[in-house]
Amino acid sequence: MRRRLDHHQPGRRPAGRPRRLALPEGTSQVTMRIRTDIAHNSRVWNHWLGGKDNYAVDQQVGDRIAGMFPSIAEVARADRAFLRRSVSYLAGEAGIRQFLDIGTGLPTADNTHEVAQRIAPDARIVYVDNDPVVLTHARALLAGTPEGVTEYVDADAHDPDLILRSAAATLDLRRPVAVMMLGILNFVLDTDQARSIVRTLMDALPSGSHLVLTHPTLEFGGEGNREAMAFWNEHATPPITARGRMEFASFLEGLELVEPGIVSCARWGAPAAAEVPQFGAVGRKP
Numbered sequence: 001m002r003r004r005l006d007h008h009q010p011g012r013r014p015a016g017r018p019r020r021l022a023l024p025e026g027t028s029q030v031t032m033r034i035r036t037d038i039a040h041n042s043r044v045w046n047h048w049l050g051g052k053d054n055y056a057v058d059q060q061v062g063d064r065i066a067g068m069f070p071s072i073a074e075v076a077r078a079d080r081a082f083l084r085r086s087v088s089y090l091a092g093e094a095g096i097r098q099f100l101d102i103g104t105g106l107p108t109a110d111n112t113h114e115v116a117q118r119i120a121p122d123a124r125i126v127y128v129d130n131d132p133v134v135l136t137h138a139r140a141l142l143a144g145t146p147e148g149v150t151e152y153v154d155a156d157a158h159d160p161d162l163i164l165r166s167a168a169a170t171l172d173l174r175r176p177v178a179v180m181m182l183g184i185l186n187f188v189l190d191t192d193q194a195r196s197i198v199r200t201l202m203d204a205l206p207s208g209s210h211l212v213l214t215h216p217t218l219e220f221g222g223e224g225n226r227e228a229m230a231f232w233n234e235h236a237t238p239p240i241t242a243r244g245r246m247e248f249a250s251f252l253e254g255l256e257l258v259e260p261g262i263v264s265c266a267r268w269g270a271p272a273a274a275e276v277p278q279f280g281a282v283g284r285k286p
């Protein structure tokens with residue numbers, strides 16, 4: 001089953017009741033929101049991952065950042081490898097059948113539904129992103145198994161209530177859900193607000209639900225990371241922040257950490273890997 005929701009109107013923040021629109025690809029509402037004059041995170045991330053779904057401005061900013069912070073492409077690859085390992089663990093050992101992937105990014109190899117449905121073909125996945133370019137590529141994210149369901153919601157992570165209302169059309173929120181927030185809380189600049197978003201999401205879900213996080217940090221490795229983030233905030237969108245271990249850990253408060261706890265995402269499920277300056281963790285709601 002394939003579905004797509006769109007909660008944006010040009011120039012407005014999402015609000016009110018979820019609205020379903022049957023938007024064909026490339027319609028004016030979507031293309032009007034695409035900015036090709038400023039680098040955007042989903043497209044630069046795609047560039048670092050070796051993808052082609054980006055513009056010249058994304059390549060220029062991405063390459064300047066890689067010049068200052070040479071391991072950035074390694075961070076992006078380690079983050080995706082963490083996604084593969086954590087979703088495999090969740091769909092396998094933890095028996096999770098529902099995934100809410102917020103800050104999905106552009107489709108690449110091994111998207112959440114592909115990893116989950118390889119193990120559990122009946123897995124149900126809701127993707128959420130606010131980037132119009134991700135919306136135009138949503139079709140690739142909606143090609144799941146016949147037994148499972150994938151849905152795409154065009155919404156902002158700052159509005160967790162809307163995300164929950166939208167997700168409830170596809171996921172049974174009385175049953176465990178894995179909330180994936182990989183590389184997205186770093187775009188919620190206020191730490192209290194980021195904590196509140198996580199809490200709203202996890203409070204709405206039952207015991208056995210999981211929270212999966214990655215987040216950039218300046219605490220280990222990553223020569224040039226601080227300078228690169230400052231450059232990003234001057235030349236690209238949305239603005240980003242790094243966080244330390246204590247702040248990252250506070251997002252997981254009240255959850256049981258799945259082994260090995262809070263580590264460089266490269267080392268979660270791969271203890272011998274070289275560290276990258278990006279935390280990764282999986283927490284289970286008791």
Ligand SMILES: C[S@@+](CC[C@H](N)C(=O)[O-])C[C@H]1O[C@@H](n2cnc3c(N)ncnc32)[C@H](O)[C@@H]1O
Pocket residue numbers: 041042045079080083102103104105106128129130131134155156157158181182183184187238
């Ligand atoms: C670094 S990419 C990570 C993509 C994917 N989760 C991964 O780990 O490979 C961050 C994604 O978050 C999205 N994003 C940033 N701010 C957002 C917001 N406020 N609401 C929804 N999505 C957002 C961006 O458009 C981008 O696709």
